[in-house]
Amino acid sequence: MPMLLWLLLLILSEQMDYNGTRASVPKAPRREQSGVAPKAVLLLDPPWSTAFKGEKVTLTCRGISQSPARGDTFWYRDEKLWKIQHNAIQIRGSGNYQCKTQGSSLSDAVHVEFSHDLLILQASHPVFEGDNVTLRCQVKEDEKAHEKVYYKDGKQLPNSYNLDFIIVNSVSRDNSKYYCTATWRILSIVPIKRTSKSLNIQVQELFLHPVLRVSSSTPIEGSPMTLICETQLSPQRPKVQLQFSFFRDSQTLGSGWSTSPKLQIPAMWTEDSGSYWCETETVTHNIKKRSLTSQILVQSVPVSNVNLEIQPTGGQLIEGENMVLICSVAQGSGTVTFSWHKEGRVRSLGRKTQRSLLAELHVLMVKESDAGRYYCAADNVHGPILSRRIQVTVRIPVSHPILTFRAPRVQALVGDLLELHCESLRGSPPILYRFYHEDVTLGNSSAASGGGASFNLSLTTEHSGNYSCDADNGLGAQHSHGVSLRVTVPVSRPILTLRAPGAQAVVGDVLELHCESLRGSFPILYWFYHEDDTLGKSSAHSGGGASFNLSLTTEHSGNYSCEADNGLGAQRSEVVTFSVTGTSRNRTGLTTAGVTGLVLSILSLAAAAAALLHYARAQRKPGGLSATGTSSHSPSECQEPSSSRPSRIDLQEPTHSKPLAPVELEPMYSNVNPGDSNLIYSHIWSIQHTKENSANCPTMHQEHKELTVLYSELKKKYPDDSAGEDCSRGRAHEDDEENYENMPRALLASDH
Template identity: 85%
Template structure:
C-alpha cells in the first residue's frame, strides 16, 4: 500500500488525480556538512525542475519555518523540506553544522549508481596532513593523504564513512584528528516499478497490455531506462525494450500465471523488479457452431474440391474442431487451434462424398454440434452406348427397331438425343437416370450410321457410331428358261435363270424340277443366279426356283418345259416345209374353231415355244406349295429321272408362203373334256386331239437384235403373252412365243 502511495506521489501527471509531484531541494555549496559559522543556501525546485516561482513553504525537522521565496540561507543543523505552489512536500535533506576541527563532507545529492565525492577538511586545512578515509572503520584503498576521494556506484547500504588527519599543535607536536561519521544518503534514481495490466481477468482471445510503471528523480530526468516482462520464469516478448509497455495480441488459458517486470538504467546498471501480479485468463464456452460448405450450397460436380468450414459465434481459448459424415464412425478430420474458425478440405470429390455432414467444436466445456448440411455430388454423363433392339438378328424392312441409348454414369435427369447420319431423329428424357429408347419402323432408307448423345447439364457426351443395315426381303423370283432354239430338244444346254428384282444381298437361289432340288447358287450382287442343264427327254416337266436372304423364302411361278426329239431332228423339220404349206391351207378352215377353243383354255402363264402353260395351284400341283424353304447353301443337290411325256407331233414347219414366217406345231395331246382345262400335261383316258401352233419368224444368223428381243420378252408379265390369236388380215391363228412364265 505504501508503495502505491509513493508511486502516486512521484508519477508525472498525478496532479490530474489531485496529488501534486514532489518538490526538490538543492544545496549551495552542495555539501552535506559544514563548519559552524558557515552559511549554506537551500534552493527549492518545483514541478518545472527549476527554482520555484511564488511563495515557498520551508520546514526544518517537520516544523514550518517561514513562507518566503524559493531560496533560503541556513546556519543550523537539521532536516530541511520545502513545498511550492503546484507541488507537494519535498523529501527531507539533512544538513550538519559541526564544531569539530576535522569534518568529512559528501557531495549532495547522491543517486543510485552515482560516484560520490568525499572531502576531508580541517578548520585550518593548510595545517592538516596525512588524511586517511575509512568505510565502516576500514581504510579505503588508495586513499592516503588525499584532500578528496571518489567512491564509485554507491547505494543506500547505510555504510558509514569518516576520515583522519594530523596537524601540528603549538608547533611542537602532531595531533591526530578524527572527523564526524557520515552516512551517505543515496536517493533513488527511479522508483521500484509497478506492473499493471489492462485486465487482471482477461477473456481468452482478447488482447492485454502490460505496463511497467516507474519514475525517474526530477533531478535526473535524462537517465534512460529499459524494461523487461516475465511470466513465472519465462521472458515475454523480445526481452529488454525501451518501452515500458508490452502488447499481448491474445490471451489464452495457458497464459494464466504470475507476471512481473524489471526496470534498468542503461548507464548506471541500476535494476529494480516489480512485485508479482497474478493474472487469470477467463475461458468462454463455444456457442452457435455452424458448418458451411463451399462451393456455396453444397452443390458440387465430381472432381471439384470441397471446403468444410466450421465456425463458432463465441468461444475462447484453444478450440478443437472436428468434422463428421453420416454413416461413418470415425471423424473426417480434427484441428485444434486458437481460432473461432477452421477449415477441412476434401480434394477431388467423388460420388461417395455425397451425403449429410456436421461439425463439432469443443474448448474443454464439452463439444457443441452444428446442424446437418447435405452435400450433393453431380456426376457428368459418361460416353453413352447405343444399342439396337430388333425382333430378329438381322433388321428387316417393316421391323420395329428400338434404339436404346444409355450412359452408365451420370446424375439424372439425363436428356438423350438420337441421330441418323447426323440428322436428329428425336429425343427422350430419363428423369431417374438409366437409358432411354426411341422406336423406328424400318424402311430400306433407314440403313446407315446411327449415334446418340447424353446431356445432364454438365456437358454433352456423344456415343460411337453404330452402323445399321436394313435387310429387304426378297420379292417373288422370276424363273427364265434359256435354250439355244425356240424348241427345247434333247441335247440342248438349257440355262435356268432365277432372279428377284428386290431384296438385300446375298440371296440364295434354289432350282427345282418337279419336287426335286436341282442345285443352289448364291448371288452377292444383282443379276440373279443361273443353273445349266444338258437336256434329255426326262427333263420335260415343271420347273421352279426359290429365293432366300434370311427373311423368308419366295417361290417363283412354275414354268413347264417340253423336251422333244433329238438334236438331229432340227434339220428334218426344215425338210418338210412344203408339206407344211399344204397343211396350212387346209388348216385355215379350222382356224376359227381352234382360236375359240384356245382362248377358252388360256391360263395366266401363257404358252411359249419351249414350255407348256402354267397353272394355278388349285388346278394343278405346284412344287413350291408343299416344299419347305431352302436356306442352307451347302445342302447337296440331286435330280430325279423324269418320265417321258406323251407328245404326238402331227405337223411341223408349215410355210404359208411368207418367206419370213413359218408355223410350228408346239405340241399335241389327247385329253378328256373334263380335265383338259386343268392339267393338260396329264395323260388321261378318252383323250381328244388338241393341236396348238405358233407363228415364228425365221431367224437369220445375223439377227442378233431379234435374239435380244426374244430374251427381253422372257421377263414380261404373263398378261403380256398371247397364244392362238386370229390374225384378221391373214385369216389364220398365230401365237407369239414366250420362253418364261412369270
C-alpha cells in the same frame, strides 16, 4: 598541559562519533508516483552536505522548469513547515530540509550537518543513483593534518592514501558508511590521529520505483491486455535513457527489454492468469528497479451460436471434388475444441483444438459414399454446443454408356420393331439419353432413375448402318461406342424368264434361264429346275438376278421354275412351260428326193473319209480328238454323263494322253444341206464298245449295253457370221491349213 588535556578530550569525542552515536542521517521519505506533479529540487551552496559550525549554507529551491521558483516557496525542516519565503534562504543549523513550489511537489529531504569537530568528511551534493561522488576530508581553519585516509564500512578505499579528496564511482542508495582519518604531530613529535564522523551519502533516486498498471485485472479470454510500467525520472537528470521489461510468473513477456513502457498483449487466455510485474533500468545497466506484483485472473466465456458452413456453397459436390467443412462460433473464449460429424457414423471425421473462433476440415476427393447429413461441435470446457445439420449431395458424372439392340430375332428384318437401349452404369440421375444413326439424331429419352432408356424403331432397308448414343446428366456428356446394324430383306417371289435365239426353240439352241427377285438382301442363291429336277444353281451378290444356260434337246421340253433364297426363306417362281421342236434350226427342206439321196450318198462318203482322217491324226496327237469328235480317253477310265439334266461336254481340253483303241463307227443319222452357213454337216455315230473297253468301264457296260451315241458337228473354222459363236462350246483345232473343226455334243445312253 591544558592544551594536551584538550586534545585528549577531542580524540575521545571523535571516537564516540565513529561508533555511530551522532552521525545518523535520516532518509527522505519514499513517495510513489500517482499522477502528482514532479518533485522540486533542493540545491546547496557550497555543494557540501557537511559544514563546520559557524559557516553558512544557502538553499535554493527549483521547480519543474529547473529555474528558480517564482512566487512563494514553502520550506520544511524535519518534515514540518518552517518558512514561507523566497526560493533561496541561508541556514546555520543542522536538520532535514525540503521545499515546495507552485506547480511542483515536495522535494526530497536533504540533511545538512554543521559540525563542531576539527575533522569532517564532506560529500558533494546533489548525488543521484549511479553518479560519481566526491569525498573530501576537511580540517577546521588552518590546522595542518597529514596522512589522510578514506574508508567505507571500516575498509580502506583503494588508492585513497594522503589525498585531499577522492571520487567514488556509481554510488547507490544503500547504508554504506564513509569516514576519513588524519594525523597531526604535537610539537612535531607526538603523532595524533583523528577520525571524522561517519557519513551516509545522500543518494537521490534517479527515477522512481516503477508501478505496473494493467488495463483490466480480470480480462475476458480472447480480449487484449495493455501493461504499463510507470516511473518518473528526476528533473535534474532528464536525459537519462530508461528501458523496460515485463514478467509473468518469472517468465519474460514480449521480446524482453524495450524502450517503450507499454506492452500490448493481443489476446489473454485462462492460462495467462498469474502474477505480473515490470522492471525499469538505465540503458547503462547500472540502476535497475522492480515494481510490486499484480495478480491478473483471466475469465473464460462459453461458446455460443455454433455454425457449420460447407464449401462448395450448398453442399452440392461432384465426385472427385474437395469439400471444406467450416465450423465457427459467435462467442467463446480460450481454447476451443472443434469436431466434425456425419450422421450414421460413430467416430468423428476430425478434431482440432486451437485458440480461434473458427476451424476448417478438408475432405479430399469426395465419393458417392460421402453424401449425407453433416454437423459440427465446439467446446471450451463449458460443454459442447452442436451446429445445425446440412445435407451434402455428391453427384456422379455419367460413365460411357453402352448401346444394345433388342430385336425379335437374331437377324433384323425389315418391318421388325427394334429397341435401342442406352445405359450408363454410373451417373447421378436424371440422365438424358440421345440416340444417333450415322450421326443423325433419332430422338432422346430421359431416365429419372437407373436402368437406362430405350428408343423404338420400325426397321426399313434404310436403317442399316452405325448406331450410337450419348448420356448427359449436366456434368458432361459421354458417347458410346458405335454398333453396326444390318437390316436384311427376305427375297420376293422370283420371276423366271426364258431367253432363246428365236421365237420357236429347236434342238441345238442355247436356252438362257434367268431368275430374279426384285426385292431381297444379298447374296441370293438361285436354283433352276426342270420338272422338279435340279438343273443347277447360281449366286448373285448384287442386283440383276442370275442365269443358267442350257443346250436344248428334244427332252428339254416341259415345265421350268426357279427358286431364290438369301437365308430368310426360299421363294419359288411361277412355272414356265417350254417346248422344243425336234427339227434343228439348220435343217431345210429338200426340193426333190433324188437330189436328197444323191447328196446323202456323197456326204456319207465324205463323212467316212473325214472320220478316218481324224482317227489317224488322233493316233499321231495324244490327247486330241478322235475321228468321230470324241475326247481321247484311256481305256482304264470312264466318264459318266450328268444325271440331273442334259449338258454339253466340253472336250476342248483333253485329260488323258493315251488314244482310244480303234472302234467300229456306225453312222446313224446325218443332216444334209444344213441351214446354218457355218455348219457343214451334223452326224450321229454309234460306237460299239469292245470287250476291252467294256472291261475298263464296267458301269457303262452295265447301263448302256455296249451302245453309245456320239453327236458331232463339223463347222467352218472361220465362220462368216460371228454372231453364231457359242462360248460354251469347246474347240479342237486341226492343222492351221484346215478350215473345219469337229464339235462333239454329247454321249448319250443307248436307251436315249
